[in-house]
Amino acid sequence: xxxxxxxxxxxxxxxxxxxxxxxxxxxxxxxxxxxxxxxxxxxxxxxxxxxxxxxxxxxxxxxxxxxxxxxxxxxxxxxxxxxxxxxxxxxxxxxxxxxxxxxxxxxxxxxxxxxxxxxxxxxxxxxxxxxxxxxxxxxxxxxxxxxxxxxxxxxxxxxxxxxxxxxxxxxxxxxxxxxxxxxxxxxxxxxxxxxxxxxxxxxxxxxxxxxxxxxxxxxxxxxxxxxxxxxxxxxxxxxxxxxxxxxxxxxxxxxxxxxxxxxxxxxxxxxxxxxxxxxxxxxxxxxxxxxxxxxxxxxxxxxxxxxxxxxxxxxxxxxxxxxxxxxxxxxxxxxxxxxxxxxxxxxxxxxxxxxxxxxxxxxxxxxxxxxxxxxxxxxxxxxxxxxxxxxxxxxxxxxxxxxxxxxxxxxxxxxxxxxxxxxxxxxxxxxxxxxxxxxxxxxxxxxxxxxxxxxxxxxxxxxxxxxxxxxxxxxxx
Amino acid sequence: xxxxxxxxxxxxxxxxxxxxxxxxxxxxxxxxxxxxxxxxxxxxxxxxxxxxxxxxxxxxxxxxxxxxxxxxxxxxxxxxxxxxxxxxxxxxxxx
Numbered sequence: 001x002x003x004x005x006x007x008x009x010x011x012x013x014x015x016x017x018x019x020x021x022x023x024x025x026x027x028x029x030x031x032x033x034x035x036x037x038x039x040x041x042x043x044x045x046x047x048x049x050x051x052x053x054x055x056x057x058x059x060x061x062x063x064x065x066x067x068x069x070x071x072x073x074x075x076x077x078x079x080x081x082x083x084x085x086x087x088x089x090x091x092x093x094x095x096x097x098x099x100x101x102x103x104x105x106x107x108x109x110x111x112x113x114x115x116x117x118x119x120x121x122x123x124x125x126x127x128x129x130x131x132x133x134x135x136x137x138x139x140x141x142x143x144x145x146x147x148x149x150x151x152x153x154x155x156x157x158x159x160x161x162x163x164x165x166x167x168x169x170x171x172x173x174x175x176x177x178x179x180x181x182x183x184x185x186x187x188x189x190x191x192x193x194x195x196x197x198x199x200x201x202x203x204x205x206x207x208x209x210x211x212x213x214x215x216x217x218x219x220x221x222x223x224x225x226x227x228x229x230x231x232x233x234x235x236x237x238x239x240x241x242x243x244x245x246x247x248x249x250x251x252x253x254x255x256x257x258x259x260x261x262x263x264x265x266x267x268x269x270x271x272x273x274x275x276x277x278x279x280x281x282x283x284x285x286x287x288x289x290x291x292x293x294x295x296x297x298x299x300x301x302x303x304x305x306x307x308x309x310x311x312x313x314x315x316x317x318x319x320x321x322x323x324x325x326x327x328x329x330x331x332x333x334x335x336x337x338x339x340x341x342x343x344x345x346x347x348x349x350x351x352x353x354x355x356x357x358x359x360x361x362x363x364x365x366x367x368x369x370x371x372x373x374x375x376x377x378x379x380x381x382x383x384x385x386x387x388x389x390x391x392x393x394x395x396x397x398x399x400x401x402x403x404x405x406x407x408x409x410x411x412x413x414x415x416x417x418x419x420x421x422x423x424x425x426x427x428x429x430x431x432x433x434x435x436x437x438x439x440x441x442x443x444x445x446x447x448x449x450x451x452x453x454x455x456x457x458x459x460x461x462x463x464x465x466x467x468x469x470x471x472x473x474x475x476x477x
Numbered sequence: 478x479x480x481x482x483x484x485x486x487x488x489x490x491x492x493x494x495x496x497x498x499x500x501x502x503x504x505x506x507x508x509x510x511x512x513x514x515x516x517x518x519x520x521x522x523x524x525x526x527x528x529x530x531x532x533x534x535x536x537x538x539x540x541x542x543x544x545x546x547x548x549x550x551x552x553x554x555x556x557x558x559x560x561x562x563x564x565x566x567x568x569x570x571x572x
Contacts, residue, residue, distance in 0.1 A: 053485060053486075053488045056478075056488050058482075060485065063485075063523075069485070070485065070519045073518065113480075114478055118492055119492045119496065146518060154558075157561035158558050158561070159562060160563055160566055235553045237551040237553060238550030238551055238552065240550075255559045255560065270523060272526065272527065275491060277481050278479055278480065278481075279481060279482055280480075395522070395523075395526035398548075399552050400552060402548045403548060403549070403550055408545055410540050410541075410543040410544070412538065412540055416529070416545055
């Protein structure tokens with residue numbers, strides 16, 4: 001069990017960890033830090049396979065570390081399907097993996113993957129006789145499924161808080177923070193909902209220049225204006241359209257049912273892994289997951305790390321990893337210029353240009369990747385790496401706006417974007433959208449679109465000459 | 478076995494999508510119902526955009542074919558205890 005490496009947490013890191021604690025993992029006592037996510041403590045302690053996939057029983061591990069994917073699910077204190085990346089590590093916790101037989105580490109049913117050829121088509125299996133079909137159904141139900149029923153005491157009902165607000169802003173990233181600040185500055189009361197524990201979104205990423213300072217500035221600014229109510233660890237769950245919008249959100253201690261006159265959706269994007277052979281192998285992370293893991297939680301899961309991507313943020317992450325003395329296997333990019341690339345070259349990072357990743361190889365964890373020339377299918381270079389950061393095309397989190405009836409449009413380049421006009425207004429007049437779900441492609445663009453949507457939203461609540469002038473000057477700028 | 482996984486919750490591969498497409502499932506909603514992508518724990522957060530891009534490419538870059546699948550609340554996995562009180566609340570209101 002190769003352990004992850006803990007590095008010194010840099011100054012000003014918002015992701016604080018507490019004292020050392022011990023917890024139980026499948027009968028072993030492991031060490032972690034109080035409050036750090038369980039998934040991080042497990043990776044630092046050398047746990048590689050977090051579970052098995054449902055059909056082929058392929059190894060699974062954390063991918064996004066932002067609570068979106070299913071890679072880090074485990075049974076915690078007798079409750080199945082807990083996202084360990086969102087669950088703080090506590091002394092004495094009992095943690096188990098929930099898929100695989102006899103265990104997730106060594107799973108007999110992996111044979112399904114190895115023996116089933118190109119694809120296992122379940123549509124026509126065991127359909128010849130109804131008796132066989134029933135038996136097969138029974139067996140499949142035993143084989144699959146996600147975790148056993150809880151042994152913990154039933155949870156007590158959570159109180160529901162029902163109230164009205166001028167506006168609700170969903171997502172406290174660069175766009176959401178700007179929007180909320182702008183709206184409350186215009187005299188409207190705002191509820192800001194954030195799914196994560198920390199406000200900031202991409203501003204929390206180590207690859208974002210001065211991100212942590214900018215969050216502190218926002219914190220001071222936001223706390224200095226009255227009328228913003230912020231709830232963290234409180235994901236919005238649903239938006240129902242009507243005379244007033246009904247927004248449902250919830251955290252561990254309270255469920256919110258908010259009637260809002262206006263809504264600004266700033267939910268950002270989901271991390272994805274691009275499509276290549278064995279793209280599901282543990283050890284392959286999205287850029288923001290690796291960023292959070294190393295820059296935020298100060299854990300290097302494995303080395304050397306290969307970074308694959310074109311965006312400035314991804315290249316900057318590679319540079320940041322180098323600064324933190326993480327061993328890099330290199331950077332694969334089709335970029336030929338730009339400050340981020342120049343800076344990498346200056347740091348003596350090996351650059352593999354004009355190549356793309358075609359295949360990952362390894363047993364239960366990444367071992368090496370095969371690269372091919374951009375124009376070729378045939379791999380011509382094999383690189384040893386134990387962790388790989390791969391950038392994928394964007395996948396905006398459009399669902400909440402879609403629940404409420406806002407029109408979304410698809411393009412291969414951007415994914416599903418919520419359609420907005422110049423002022424950030426969606427096709428549902430009471431709902432605005434800003435940031436990456438409305439097409440921003442950088443933190444700064446997101447912050448700007450948040451401010452614009454905040455102004456337009458304020459104006460739609462109450463006409464005000466000064467707000468109108470601010471919006472007009474923004475549009476011109 | 479080398480596989481390219483589109484939906485990691487339900488182990489849906491590129492070959493599965495190709496097969497479904499060749500059997501005539503040529504819009505996103507039908508592809509979803511046939512292959513099961515986006516029906517797992519993450520409810521499509523990690524695969525819907527992939528599948529839409531894949532479909533668009535199979536249709537020669539036609540992005541209009543990828544109308545979004547119906548998304549339904551709740552967006553995040555939530556314990557039922559969060560809503561146990563809602564019934565009482567609604568009962569009180571209807572009195």
